[in-house]
Amino acid sequence: MTDTTPTEEHAKTAQQPIDHAAIDDSITSRQEVTGIGAIIRTQPFWVFVAILFIALVMSFVSDAFMTERNMFNITRNMAYFGIMALGMSAVICTAGIDLSVGSLLGLCGINLALVLQAGWGVEVGFIACMLTAAIVGFINGVLIAYVRLAPFVVTLGMLAMARSVAMVVSNNKMIYEFGPDQEIFEWIGGGDVLGVPNVVWVLIIMTLLFLWVWRFTQWGRWVIAIGGNAHAAKLAGIPVERVIVSVYMVCSMCTGIAAFMFIGYTGSATNAMGVTYELNVIAATVIGGANLMGGVVYALGAPIGAALVELIRNSLLLAGIPALWQQFFVGLFLILAVLLEQIRNRGGK
Amino acid sequence: MTDTTPTEEHAKTAQQPIDHAAIDDSITSRQEVTGIGAIIRTQPFWVFVAILFIALVMSFVSDAFMTERNMFNITRNMAYFGIMALGMSAVICTAGIDLSVGSLLGLCGINLALVLQAGWGVEVGFIACMLTAAIVGFINGVLIAYVRLAPFVVTLGMLAMARSVAMVVSNNKMIYEFGPDQEIFEWIGGGDVLGVPNVVWVLIIMTLLFLWVWRFTQWGRWVIAIGGNAHAAKLAGIPVERVIVSVYMVCSMCTGIAAFMFIGYTGSATNAMGVTYELNVIAATVIGGANLMGGVVYALGAPIGAALVELIRNSLLLAGIPALWQQFFVGLFLILAVLLEQIRNRGGK
Amino acid sequence: ESHGGYTFALVPKAMNNPFFDLARDGCYKAQEEIEGVTCEYIGPGEHTELEQIQIVQDLITKGVDGIAVSPSNAPAMAKTLKEAEAAGIPVITWDADLLEDDKGLRAAFVGTNNYDIGVELAKLVQARHPDGGTICLQTGGAAAANHNERLKGARDTLAGEDMGEAPGDMLDGQGGWTEISGCPLITNDDGNVAVQGMTDILAANPDLTAFLSTGAFTQWFDNAYRGAAEPYKDKMASGDLTIVVADTLPMQIAQTKDGLGNGLVGQRPFEMGYLAMQMLKDLKDGGSLQDPTYTGLDVCTNDNIDSCVE
Amino acid sequence: MRPGRVPLDADRIEPAPGTSEAGADREDQTNMSLIELKGITKSFGAIHALNGIDLTIQPGEAVGLMGDNGAGKSTLMKIIAGNFSPTAGKILIEGKPVHMTRPIEARENGIEIVYQDLALCDNLTAAANVFLGREISTGVWPFRKLDYQAMYAKAGELFGELKSETRPRDLVKQMSGGQRQAVAIARTRLSDPKLVLMDEPTAAISVRQVKEVLALIKRLKDTGHAVILVSHRMPDVFDVCDRVAVLRRGTKVADKRITETTPEEVTGLIIGAIEAA
Amino acid sequence: MRPGRVPLDADRIEPAPGTSEAGADREDQTNMSLIELKGITKSFGAIHALNGIDLTIQPGEAVGLMGDNGAGKSTLMKIIAGNFSPTAGKILIEGKPVHMTRPIEARENGIEIVYQDLALCDNLTAAANVFLGREISTGVWPFRKLDYQAMYAKAGELFGELKSETRPRDLVKQMSGGQRQAVAIARTRLSDPKLVLMDEPTAAISVRQVKEVLALIKRLKDTGHAVILVSHRMPDVFDVCDRVAVLRRGTKVADKRITETTPEEVTGLIIGAIEAA
Numbered sequence A, B: 001m002t003d004t005t006p007t008e009e010h011a012k013t014a015q016q017p018i019d020h021a022a023i024d025d026s027i028t029s030r031q032e033v034t035g036i037g038a039i040i041r042t043q044p045f046w047v048f049v050a051i052l053f054i055a056l057v058m059s060f061v062s063d064a065f066m067t068e069r070n071m072f073n074i075t076r077n078m079a080y081f082g083i084m085a086l087g088m089s090a091v092i093c094t095a096g097i098d099l100s101v102g103s104l105l106g107l108c109g110i111n112l113a114l115v116l117q118a119g120w121g122v123e124v125g126f127i128a129c130m131l132t133a134a135i136v137g138f139i140n141g142v143l144i145a146y147v148r149l150a151p152f153v154v155t156l157g158m159l160a161m162a163r164s165v166a167m168v169v170s171n172n173k174m175i176y177e178f179g180p181d182q183e184i185f186e187w188i189g190g191g192d193v194l195g196v197p198n199v200v201w202v203l204i205i206m207t208l209l210f211l212w213v214w215r216f217t218q219w220g221r222w223v224i225a226i227g228g229n230a231h232a233a234k235l236a237g238i239p240v241e242r243v244i245v246s247v248y249m250v251c252s253m254c255t256g257i258a259a260f261m262f263i264g265y266t267g268s269a270t271n272a273m274g275v276t277y278e279l280n281v282i283a284a285t286v287i288g289g290a291n292l293m294g295g296v297v298y299a300l301g302a303p304i305g306a307a308l309v310e311l312i313r314n315s316l317l318l319a320g321i322p323a324l325w326q327q328f329f330v331g332l333f334l335i336l337a338v339l340l341e342q343i344r345n346r347g348g349k
Numbered sequence C: 001e002s003h004g005g006y007t008f009a010l011v012p013k014a015m016n017n018p019f020f021d022l023a024r025d026g027c028y029k030a031q032e033e034i035e036g037v038t039c040e041y042i043g044p045g046e047h048t049e050l051e052q053i054q055i056v057q058d059l060i061t062k063g064v065d066g067i068a069v070s071p072s073n074a075p076a077m078a079k080t081l082k083e084a085e086a087a088g089i090p091v092i093t094w095d096a097d098l099l100e101d102d103k104g105l106r107a108a109f110v111g112t113n114n115y116d117i118g119v120e121l122a123k124l125v126q127a128r129h130p131d132g133g134t135i136c137l138q139t140g141g142a143a144a145a146n147h148n149e150r151l152k153g154a155r156d157t158l159a160g161e162d163m164g165e166a167p168g169d170m171l172d173g174q175g176g177w178t179e180i181s182g183c184p185l186i187t188n189d190d191g192n193v194a195v196q197g198m199t200d201i202l203a204a205n206p207d208l209t210a211f212l213s214t215g216a217f218t219q220w221f222d223n224a225y226r227g228a229a230e231p232y233k234d235k236m237a238s239g240d241l242t243i244v245v246a247d248t249l250p251m252q253i254a255q256t257k258d259g260l261g262n263g264l265v266g267q268r269p270f271e272m273g274y275l276a277m278q279m280l281k282d283l284k285d286g287g288s289l290q291d292p293t294y295t296g297l298d299v300c301t302n303d304n305i306d307s308c309v310e
Numbered sequence D, E: 001m002r003p004g005r006v007p008l009d010a011d012r013i014e015p016a017p018g019t020s021e022a023g024a025d026r027e028d029q030t031n032m033s034l035i036e037l038k039g040i041t042k043s044f045g046a047i048h049a050l051n052g053i054d055l056t057i058q059p060g061e062a063v064g065l066m067g068d069n070g071a072g073k074s075t076l077m078k079i080i081a082g083n084f085s086p087t088a089g090k091i092l093i094e095g096k097p098v099h100m101t102r103p104i105e106a107r108e109n110g111i112e113i114v115y116q117d118l119a120l121c122d123n124l125t126a127a128a129n130v131f132l133g134r135e136i137s138t139g140v141w142p143f144r145k146l147d148y149q150a151m152y153a154k155a156g157e158l159f160g161e162l163k164s165e166t167r168p169r170d171l172v173k174q175m176s177g178g179q180r181q182a183v184a185i186a187r188t189r190l191s192d193p194k195l196v197l198m199d200e201p202t203a204a205i206s207v208r209q210v211k212e213v214l215a216l217i218k219r220l221k222d223t224g225h226a227v228i229l230v231s232h233r234m235p236d237v238f239d240v241c242d243r244v245a246v247l248r249r250g251t252k253v254a255d256k257r258i259t260e261t262t263p264e265e266v267t268g269l270i271i272g273a274i275e276a277a
């Protein structure tokens, strides 16, 4: 009946299935509504509610919980992870992942400590630390953005390599002598101002900064756009590759800052520092509302997620629950957090 | 000029951008060509070439390399990872990931050892081991397939939970008494037949089995289809959810088998067994040609990927390169492997 | 084979642990001092059992002249050491030993008796609190055999009775001592986790009598530990609270000097590394070894802290 | 896992002129419709996609289904294909009420569908896609294996019938829009369906391929198969359909014989200029 | 990071009857085409998507570009939009040769494009999508911030001009096909482009929305903008275009005034029944 002539190889029709429901599921609902309404719709808000609830329960369970000292400890402990999670949020917003942050923490710490030990000042140490972070982030970013390798694979490779380099550089020794600026260096990482640990101040400032970045800067807007549809962002003239490289550098440099504060606090550096921290950081980020499919970012999510993870740890111990169970509850809460979001999203439709 | 009436909420047009190049990039070229041509186009083939090349170089560098004992050791060491990677390939083929395999190895090992220690026979131990694996796989699968949580998050949570349960169950003790069947149990895991370690035989049989499964069974076909386009598979009447649950169970049960052999070989079980193995297994799987975007699977990729990882370790040591560098090369080869695939794909177009 | 001398491998549990660094230094010292001995210090980067076994296998394959190993997983290591026996490579264990059944596989053990470390730590606690009280124990990697031995030593001593198979049962009033809920604390050898755990436990239990850690990780992170212990300095000085920790690394000595700890029980890793080489050389030269060879313990209190480690 | 069903013989869809009338005869004889939808309603949470749709289709009839974007056309197709179950309403097939909750059940009732997005697995071959979900196997379990030869042969036959040059062994990823369409359509002919649903089969394909698809629909009609064609293209619908139904915001606003309406009227109905007809 | 460019005033696209002829006048006066492609060739590895395409467009002219699937239409559009650079060939804009390697450069040369797949970020608002890549900011670095108010206001204005009910603050994810189209088109009007490229803007949208898009193209022409319309829909092209060019396998086989050809001839050209014209 019809006469068919040879067709060309290829053509476009919907090569990818389009499912409204699936799309809706995959990207968290975010609307430009301001005020209470908008806040209540976000994951960080509900995690924050969970935190308040746990804190309330704990204040009855243990007298030690609501003490100033415990609050000091909790906030300090979570702050390192919170700082790293801020950077991770940016990476996850572009639908990427950075598995190398734990190793990088170790590498930054070692390089920083070696520089200080060699007698340099704290500024030089800071520069060395941030430079290490920037280089690692740059390598990750270039391999992902330009060479187009999968972020999971690149950063998994970097996880192994950074740790190995840290071992080689430190010759596997622990370093706990930080040269002339030892005192000021250790104060920066471990001291406090107005009764609040310095690292918490850093976290607060960085969170405010990221709040501003995500809401008011072009870079932030571009990162979110890339997470939503990298192809469209590219076509709109956004330099997608460069932005992605910058995102991985931002993530690494957040880790660099965390490393600087962390070594100052602990007072010693080993290359084993940060082993498996990537999983904690990712868990905190996801609990804080990041979506691994990209396109969603909350500046407040990172500290709130990190706070919940630390709170669980602290509460279980204060409540006298065996330490063996601790990881169980961290895992459980991680799954519950995404479940919550899932339910919330379904209900919202 | 035109008169616009209110439009309905929503409608479909290409909500997702369709980019021929991106699609081509994301899914490895696979054609139903048989014979040499088809084999040469696969990633495992080129990794295999790399293995031969390294082996050739090493046979000049070290006399000890080509000895029977070294070959025996290399093949046995890689076999545990190879078995786990076979299961991981299935998961990655559905565009999923299973981060819980390392923890599961520990949990299976502990449950197995406790059952044996309690005086049960080796068959009962095997059943306990596989049951543990099946249950964990089932939970992962249900949360991913039915509750639709991200595989990364679910299995990350399971990683923490399984390890915690292993600690609790074992009460943090090492177990090295395996009851009446100790001898036969340890022979199964650590012995050899015809000069080839038993675990290598298991790997060979399982690889052949998976070769058959991927090529000739309906289940295998369905798993590949789900990896290519889960939505289309669903519409074609494939019970996608059930298949995904089965895939996670298969992955866990491969880990269960590895645990059974591993404990028999090591002769003792601790709950710390398998810490960070998930990363090695994923690395082996990816080196063996798996694509994290799903839709690609090679049965031979798992053992070949595992072999390369082990070979790197062994070669560095025999060549006298400091062990500190080892992880560096593993990471490097991981990245090179995906780079190779990237280049190969580009060239092929 | 190398220049007529011997190459001996010293295999630690992990290379990223400062404790083993001291053993390495001893090993290199022996290389300098003992004629014809080359020290090859190699082990897993991180604490993984399988990797250590693989490394030993590779050393056997490579054909070193002797192996001194600190097995992470004793039964598993024993199996691999059978290959060394077959290859005629002499083996000694250091720091940690094989299981009783497998002891035929190694010529000798050099190190400390882990059980004794626990005993000494417990004695330090008992000396300060003869009437008992509440205690929290902190341990290292999950199911690490040496830490479990130490826990048992401590528990047996505090209870004054056998508390069962290592790591022993939790104290529940035996000998006047009770372990509080939430303990023992698992640290996975992570200094940060160790400090956080100690901080929380001390905060949650203001009346705690003693805190006993079987590993140096508690005090690795100098500042973090100092920050955590500082608020309790007075209580420690007044004898209301006691913190004792295993090992005598330099920062630990300094902390104890400053009154931020009440006792240390140190091993002598440097000596272990040195002696391991010495013993392998003797073995090769046809000598016989004393088994086990204990390198002894340094027991430090606030009083003898300046002199307890030579 | 269900064993693959061996498809019926191929010659069933040879053009048989006059079958169309035969279908009409049958209808008269039995007075039984091929499929009857009664009051089909579907809501997704707050969204009411369909409100009480009635639709009856006779064997050998082609019905055009038109409507604005989001009017509910695809949703209706998916309900008939067993993909969604309706919130309310009944489906009768040859007079018997059916409850379909999975695509397979619709298929077993003789309903096949070509989805709007084609729904193909790019990483599989054309033949594998045609047989997806109902692979042919030989042997007995556990040695049951996929019968590649049979599937290639059969798929080749189907593509031949469609006058498409698609090769069964080619990967779908590398195919043109027309070839992909051929694969999707070939799937519907594995069994001998009574009703074929086509959801915008001609969007984004070129004039040439549109012609082929329309010719195919005519052949299906000629061989006594019923077809529902969802399309935004007025000429296509007026070319091949016997009736046209129009949805507006989930409600059926018209259902007329093609001969009794005009493109202008249908356009008016779609955009709401004409309330109903 | 580039600072956002403040768009020109909005009244520039008010309908100005007669501008079309004015455009033709201008052409005669200066004898200079708006854009001239000379021998554009593009290969992707072994695939030759385009072979020596010549195409000239005058201000105020609408050219239909037709061809089979895979003929190279989208590739040609992307080259003009600075998305790909051609393997060989030259592009002259108002007589001056240009080398565009990034979308921004085309934009700076007064070329805007509506992509076949619309290319919107579903997770952003309509306004954010309109201004994507050229956000409006106020203040000085590092306190430079996005000016939400200005962007909402401007986007609302543009939607108003398009007679679309799209709200600037709505997420694109929740929008209908017509609304999405409006967002994509609104983007082209942020600057005052000389040439607007539209790649299948009417595929998969309903009759009603097709009408709107066609009306918009007419208005663009009337205000002196040139348009290239890629489409598979014959009636659309014959409705709004002044000329039609046909591609077959990467080669231009025809380039005729609409008044001098017929849909039948164009169909023949597309499918290859007519060799060239």
Ligand SMILES: Nc1ncnc2c1ncn2[C@@H]1O[C@H](COP(=O)(O)OP(=O)(O)OP(=O)(O)O)[C@@H](O)[C@H]1O
Pocket: A020, A021, A022, B009, B010, B011, B012, B013, D044, D047, D048, D049, D067, D068, D069, D070, D071, D072, D073, D074, D075, D076, D116, E177, E204, E206
């Ligand atoms: N899975 C789903 N979940 C929620 N809402 C849905 C789902 N599928 C469809 N809808 C809604 O149902 C309505 C009808 O959609 P449907 O896809 O049936 O329209 P259509 O007539 O096929 O449109 P088009 O011409 O664009 O294909 C729309 O409002 C849509 O948003």
Ligand SMILES: Nc1ncnc2c1ncn2[C@@H]1O[C@H](COP(=O)(O)OP(=O)(O)OP(=O)(O)O)[C@@H](O)[C@H]1O
Pocket: A008, A009, A010, A011, A012, A013, B020, B021, D177, D204, D206, E044, E047, E048, E049, E067, E068, E069, E070, E071, E072, E073, E074, E075, E076, E116
């Ligand atoms: N990025 C790319 N990489 C490789 N080949 C490509 C790429 N983009 C397009 N092609 C090839 O170029 C040719 C022309 O494709 P193009 O998308 O321009 O066709 P088209 O005329 O727009 O078709 P349609 O009508 O289906 O939209 C096709 O063979 C296609 O496979």
Ligand SMILES: [Mg+2]
Pocket: B012, D073, D074, D075, D116, D199
């Ligand atoms: Mg539809």
Ligand SMILES: [Mg+2]
Pocket: A012, E073, E074, E075, E116, E199
């Ligand atoms: Mg196109």
